[in-house]
Amino acid sequence: MKDSKKKILDLENNKNSKRIFLLTLENSLKFKGTASKKAVLNTAMAKIPECRSDFKNTEKQVDLCVNYINNLSYLEQTKLAKQYNIKQEKKQQKQINEFPDLQNAEIGKVVMRFAPNPNGPMSLGHSRIALLNWHYVKKYKGKFILRFEDTDPKIKPPLKQAYDWIKQDIEYLKIKPDEIYRQSEKFDIYYNLALKLIEQGNAYVCICEKEKFRTLKNKKLECPCRNKSLLLHKQRWKMMFCKYRGGEAVLVLKTDIKHKNPAMRDFAIFRIIDTKNLNHPYLKNTTVWPLYDFASPVQDHLDGITHIIRGIDFLGREEKHKFLYDYFKWNLPQNIVAGKFLIKGVKSTSKIAELIDEGKIKSWDDPRTYSLLSLKKRGINSNAIIDFVMSNGMKKSDINVSLDILYAMNKKYVECKNRYFFVKNPIKMRILNAPKIKKIEIPLHPEDKKRENRILNFEENIFICLDDIDLLKNAKKSNNQIRLKGLFNIKIENIKEDMIIAKYSSKKIEKGIKIIHWISKNDSISINFVDEKNNKFIGLMEKNAINENGVVQFERVGFVNLIKKNKEIYAYFGHR
Ligand SMILES: [Zn+2]
Incomplete structure (x- = not known):
């Protein structure tokens, strides 16, 4: 038996086969003796570099291992785990997964922030960044700021409801911010700092055509505005508020026009947006707007931020921000890059916003958004989301994860819920x-004999x-x-x-x-069932569940979240 296993799985000759085998075993033990092919494949791809370049063989090997291990009893699996010293293996992995210390962090002095754009509720990716920041704030007994980066009314127009959604999402993730505010309250401070830069000669108002400015910049050439007098630029800055229209003038930060990286050469930090193009819940008459590469780093300094955990897409921006910090003689916060959280089948917030705009998705709580708002509605426990995110640790490289892992983790928290009959599309x-049977008794939960029968x-x-x-x-x-x-x-x-x-x-x-x-018929009530793809069905639920509120298990269907709305009952499907 042992030999045949080794032969099938090629454990002795192939180092990766053995690792996949152990990952499968570990996954299986984590989930009560059943390994998930998807989960093992994801983990193998994330942890074994060779697997990424050879997907086909990896998948084949995972298939073999999952079949083999799932055919063993739990007891046999634990024996195998002992034999291979799985515990030790786990510890080693933990070190990789865990959270490295922050550099230059002192207990009580760390200030970190989560700064979402309120253009929708939080995604799982946002949750990761928020939870990682929160992890370190707790670790260093620091301060956590929730700051709404609502300074882009053009590409990412803020949504009035999103401010509340995000606050509720943050609460759901058990994060307790010390301070919450929106950046759109801070514009006067930004204007003053902009004026300071002009007075220093480090910023100028460019009135060239956008295309002309870009062409010159690409050739490492200055535009005609760059070296005009301070006085003129101060005047032009004033005119940005009353005379110039959108696109006619921008405030540009003077950096190094000959910089080898074109993105680092002089770049705009304030622009004009005409009020007719404005779409902002709080600022209706503001026409001069700071750009991200000004507002965000400046606000970080004003908040006293010491460490920033941010997505890898912000990597090049630190160098840009350094110009500003140097001009103001500020100390740059420590930037820590976190890899992207790639979840198969889950779209980005901007992409979903687009689909909502186009009417292809009706609202942000639609299950297809996989927003926290929608996951909550489907009864995904906040602890499961926290486990799902934190189990991936703090990593620089991108992380491929599967929703199946989230659902498996959620099961741990909802498995204890009462069970009921539900008949979808009844016939x-x-x-x-x-035989003359009037009634039958079935337990509310087969493993908890203390509960009454239904x-x-x-x-x-x-x-x-x-x-x-x-x-x-x-x-x-x-x-x-x-x-x-x-x-x-x-x-x-x-x-x-x-x-x-x-x-x-x-x-x-x-x-x-x-x-x-x-x-x-007389023993049931008609309810609405909404599945993961937002398809709606009519179904009959047993009356015993009528007073339930929240997650229950519909036998043979899966876990659903029961919500009463306008005298009707809705069952939002979570997972099997
Ligand atoms: Zn110019």
Whole structure:
């Protein structure tokens, strides 16, 4: 047995095969003895560089390992884990996964921030950045600032509701900010600092055509405005507020026009946006707007930020910000780059905003957004989100993760919830010769005997799920029995479009028999079921669940979040 395993899995000859095998075993033990192919594949890709360049073979190897290990009992798996010293392996991985100390961080003196653009609720990617910052603030007993970077009304126009959504999301993630404010409150300070830069001769108002300015810059050449007098630039700056229109003038930071990287050469820090093009919930008449490469670093200094954890896309910007910091003689905060959180099937906030604009997605709580708002609605526990994010540690490289891992983690928190029958797309079934059963008792949770049983009433006419129709057709064809859960076995006599006729056959529970769910009309209520793709279905839920609020498990369907709205009940599907 042992030899054959080694042969199949090629554990001795191939170092990576062995690592994949161990990852599979570890994954399986984490999830009660069943490894997830997707999860193992993701982990292998993230942890073993060779696997990334050879996806096909990796997938094959993962398949072999998952099949092998899932066929072992939990006990056999734990034995194997001991044999391979899995615990030790875990520890080694933990060190990689864990959170390295921040440089130059002193207890009590660390100030960090989470600065989202309020153009939608938080995504899982945002959650990661927020939670990583929060982790270090707690570690160093520092200060956490939630700052709304609402200074771009053009490309990322802020959404009035999003400020509240983000505050609620932050609370959901158990982060406790010491300070919350929006940057759009700080414009007067920004204007004063801009004037200072002009007076220093480090910024100038350029009135050249945008294209002309760019062409000159690409050739490492100054535009005609660059060396005009300070007085003129101060006047032009004033005129930006009253005379110039959008696109006619920008305030430019003087850097190094001959810099080898064109992005570092003089760049705009303030622009004009005409009020008719404005789309901002708080600033309706403001026309002079700071750009990100001014507002963000300046505000970081004003907040006393000591360390910033930011996405890898901000990497080149630190050098840009250094020019500003040098002019003001400020100390740059420590920048720490966190790799991207890549989740298969999940779109970026900007992309979703686009789809919402186009009307392809109706709102931010649509499950297809995978926003925190939508995940909450689907009953994903905040602890599961925190576990999901933090289990990936603090890494510079991009992280590929799968939602299946999030769902597996969520299971830990919702597995204890009560179970009920639910029949999606109900179709009537009449049972002939049914024994005289009035009611049956089924436990609310099979593993918790302390909970009361629930009672289901049985009638001659019941409803079953239309999705089971193929199962019934096959049973009819092969003359097999079907079991109605908790009741008895039946045989299918006739399948009509709007009704199924069945006949009582026996009581005995037989091995391998297919079990389906059912519900009596008088014992159920009609509810709305919304799946992961936002498809809506009508269904019958057993009445016992009528007072439930929040997550329950619909047997054979999965975990749903029950929400009452306008006297109707909605069940939002979470996962299986
Ligand atoms: Zn110019």
